[in-house]
Amino acid sequence: MTTLLTQLNSDLGELADKVRRSLVQVSAGRRGSGSGVILTPDGLVATNAHVISGTRGRRPGRRLRITLPTGVVVEATSLTQDDELDVAILKLEGELPELQPIEFGDSKALRPGQWVMAMGYPWGVSGAVAGGIVIGAGPDLPEAPGAGRDWIAVDLALRPGHSGGPLVDHQGRLIGISTMMAGLEVGMAVPAHVIEELAKETIAAGHA
Numbered sequence: 001m002t003t004l005l006t007q008l009n010s011d012l013g014e015l016a017d018k019v020r021r022s023l024v025q026v027s028a029g030r031r032g033s034g035s036g037v038i039l040t041p042d043g044l045v046a047t048n049a050h051v052i053s054g055t056r057g058r059r060p061g062r063r064l065r066i067t068l069p070t071g072v073v074v075e076a077t078s079l080t081q082d083d084e085l086d087v088a089i090l091k092l093e094g095e096l097p098e099l100q101p102i103e104f105g106d107s108k109a110l111r112p113g114q115w116v117m118a119m120g121y122p123w124g125v126s127g128a129v130a131g132g133i134v135i136g137a138g139p140d141l142p143e144a145p146g147a148g149r150d151w152i153a154v155d156l157a158l159r160p161g162h163s164g165g166p167l168v169d170h171q172g173r174l175i176g177i178s179t180m181m182a183g184l185e186v187g188m189a190v191p192a193h194v195i196e197e198l199a200k201e202t203i204a205a206g207h208a
Contacts, residue, residue, distance in 0.1 A: 015117070015171075016117070016119065019102070019117070019119050019166060020069055020127045021100040023037060023038075023069060024036045024037070024066050025121045025126070026047050026051050026064060026066055026090070026164060027066070028053070034048060034051030034161055034162075035051075035120035035121050035161065035162060035163065035164045035165030035178075036164045036165070037102050037165065038100065038101050038102060039102065040099075040199075041099050041101055042099075043092030043093075044089060044199060044202075044203075045066065045076060045090040046089055046164070046199065047087075047090060047177070048177065048179055048190075049081045049083050049085070049087060050086055050163065051088070051163050052064055052078055052081065053081065063076070064076045064078065066090070069100070070097060074093065074094050074096065075092075076091060076092045076093060077091050077093060079091050080198060080201070080202045082198060084149075085190060086190060087177070087190055087194065102168075102172075102174045103171075103172070105169045105174055106175075107192040107194075108191070110134050110137040110175060110191075111134065112133075112134050112135060112137075113134065114169070114170075115134075116131070116154055116167055116175065117129055117168050118132075118168075118178045118187065119165050119166055120162035120163070120165025120178060121161040122159035122161040122162050123159060123161055128161075128162075130157060130158070130162070131156060132154050133155050133156075134155075135153040135186065137191065138150055138151070139151075145180075145182065150190075150191045151188050151189070152175065152191055154167065154186075154189060155187075157185055157187065158178050158180065158181055158187040162187075163179060164178070165177065165178050174192045175189075177189060177195060
């Protein structure tokens with residue numbers, strides 16, 4: 001048993017290190033900060049819309065400060081901001097180091113009971129980790145705000161600064177971005193397939 005626990009701890013630590021290479025901190029000035037995740041080698045980043053805008057209706061094009069996994073701070077521009085989905089797609093600017101985009105998982109295949117891990121900058125703590133299990137996924141979850149939208153409900157506590165950070169599966173693949181708490185120990189995330197579709201639309205529209 002001791003050997004199994006030792007191996008499990010080692011594997012989880014390596015998994016967290018892997019995900020941290022795609023994790024960034026997003027600073028929106030006086031509106032605070034949150035987290036984001038690198039989607040492409042050329043610098044597309046996903047985060048929550050509410051992370052970059054304290055009020056609804058803000059237009060894309062806002063300039064933001066992003067802290068990369070190496071600690072380097074760069075600027076980014078908001079390309080797409082969907083307040084209904086609570087997702088924003090950003091583009092890193094300037095001379096960038098080599099970036100490590102996260103691998104997408106299959107968020108449509110999630111089942112209750114599967115293990116997941118949320119990473120971010122809660123209260124500014126770099127690369128912090130929270131683990132839990134999937135409560136449910138899909139549209140019309142009882143805990144979900146709004147009807148008809150896909151959500152992931154997870155049994156873990158998301159804290160201020162987790163917003164926009166990656167929710168990953170046991171292989172470190174992106175299955176969603178952490179968004180809000182919907183109840184006691186019930187965290188909500190936007191599924192990865194929603195994020196991927198919005199990123200593709202942003203690229204196809206020529207914004208990226």
